[in-house]
Amino acid sequence: MTVTAYLALGSNMGDQAEHLRQAVRKLHGRTGIRVIRTSPVYETDPVGFVDQDAFLNMVIAVETELSPDELLDAALHVEQELGRVRTIRWGPRTIDIDVLLYGDEKLEKEDLTIPHPAMTERAFVLIPLRDVWVGGALPVWGRPVDDFLRLLPQEDKGVQIWGTIDWETGFDHSVS
Ligand SMILES: Nc1ncnc2c1ncn2[C@@H]1O[C@H](COP(=O)(O)OP(=O)(O)OP(=O)(O)O)[C@@H](O)[C@H]1O
Numbered sequence: 486m487t488v489t490a491y492l493a494l495g496s497n498m499g500d501q502a503e504h505l506r507q508a509v510r511k512l513h514g515r516t517g518i519r520v521i522r523t524s525p526v527y528e529t530d531p532v533g534f535v536d537q538d539a540f541l542n543m544v545i546a547v548e549t550e551l552s553p554d555e556l557l558d559a560a561l562h563v564e565q566e567l568g569r570v571r572t573i574r575w576g577p578r579t580i581d582i583d584v585l586l587y588g589d590e591k592l593e594k595e596d597l598t599i600p601h602p603a604m605t606e607r608a609f610v611l612i613p614l615r616d617v618w619v620g621g622a623l624p625v626w627g628r629p630v631d632d633f634l635r636l637l638p639q640e641d642k643g644v645q646i647w648g649t650i651d652w653e654t655g656f657d658h659s660v661s
C-alpha cells in the first residue's frame with residue numbers, strides 16, 4: 486500500500502540550506518520513500534527557545550510504502566546521518582525532521598503521535614505545508630490549513646520566503 490505523508494524539516498545550525506538539501510536527498514534515497522513535492526524554503530524566527538539563530542524550514546510530501554514507525558525510523562536515521570546531536574529541547578539543531586501527516590491516520594503512541602501535535606500551532610510548519618498540501622480539509626481535523634493559520638495570534642509574522650533548494654541538481658536559489 487502506498488501512502489502520502491508530509492514531513493517538516495528545520496535547521497538552524499551551520500549551512501542550513503545544505504542540511505535541508507541533504508536531508509531531502511537522503512530521504513528520497515531510502516527504500517520505500519519517494520519525495521513528490523517540496524515547498525519553498527522559509528526563514529523563520531525561532532519559536533520556543535528563542536535565544537538561538539533563525540531557522541530555515543520547509544515541508545515535503547512523500548509517497549511511501551513504509552509504516553508510520555518505519556517512516557519515523559527513516560527520519561531519525563537521516564537526522565543521525567546529518568550529525569544531529571540532541572541537546573536543548575527546542576534548541577539549535579543541524580536538522581529536525583517531524584512526521585506531520587501519514588495519509589489520514591491518527592496515531593498516539595509513546596514515541597510517535599500523528600498528526601504531529603504542535604503542527605497546527607506553528608506558522609513555520611503551516612505556511613510551507615500549505616504550499617505542498619493538495620486537497621481541502623486536513624485529515625483528522627477536517628479543516629483547511631488556512632483555518633489554523635487564521636487562529637494564530639501573529640499568523641505569518643517571522644516567516645519569510647528564503648528561496649528554493651534544488652535537491653536533485655544541488656543548486657540553491659536564495660532570493661535574499
Ligand atoms: N510525529 C512525530 N514526528 C517526529 N517525532 C515524533 C513524532 N511524534 C513523536 N515523536 C518523537 O519525538 C522525538 C523527537 O523529539 P525532538 O527532540 O525532535 O523534538 P523537538 O523537535 O525538539 O520538538 P517537537 O516535537 O516539538 O518538534 C522522536 O524521537 C520521536 O520519538
Ligand SMILES: Nc1nc2c(c(=O)[nH]1)N=C(CO)CN2
Pocket residue numbers: 494495496529530531532533534540542575576581609
Ligand atoms: N522557527 C522555528 N522554531 C522552532 C523550530 C523550527 O523548526 N523552526 N523547531 C523547534 C523544535 O522542534 C523549536 N522552534
